[in-house]
Every structure is written in structure tokens, then in C-alpha cells.
Amino acid sequence: MVKAIDMKCSSCGKEVEAEQNWVEFDCPSCKKDHIIRCEKCKQLENTYECSNCGFVGP
Numbered sequence: 001m002v003k004a005i006d007m008k009c010s011s012c013g014k015e016v017e018a019e020q021n022w023v024e025f026d027c028p029s030c031k032k033d034h035i036i037r038c039e040k041c042k043q044l045e046n047t048y049e050c051s052n053c054g055f056v057g058p
């Protein structure tokens with residue numbers, strides 16, 4: 001089976017497929033990059049960076 005997108009946390013790079021509490025959303029700035037955050041990074045409020053426009057945010 002081919003995965004459409006890489007299910008990895010955009011902050012720490014951890015694979016989130018086996019996790020339950022993670023979120024995915026499009027970059028709030030350019031709406032082009034797909035951001036994934038694991039539960040840990042949500043709790044720690046780790047930052048992510050959009051690979052398309054360089055937007056950094058929680």
C-alpha cells in the first residue's frame with residue numbers, strides 16, 4: 001500500500017500512524033504544506049516550520 005503523505009510529526013519527525021492523539025492541518029500561512037504534530041509536540045508546544053513558506057508557529 002502506498003501512502004499519500006508521510007505520516008511523520010513535522011516538529012520531531014516521529015511517525016504518528018500508531019499514535020492516537022495527533023493533528024494534521026495545512027500551513028496557516030500558505031495553506032500549501034501539510035503539517036503533522038504528535039501529541040508530545042502539542043503538549044510541549046514545540047514549533048514547526050513550513051517547508052514551503054518558512055512559516056514557524058505552534
Ligand SMILES: [Zn+2]
Pocket residue numbers: 009010011012013014037038039040041
Ligand atoms: Zn512530534
Ligand SMILES: [Zn+2]
Pocket residue numbers: 027028029030031032033050051052053054055
Ligand atoms: Zn506555509
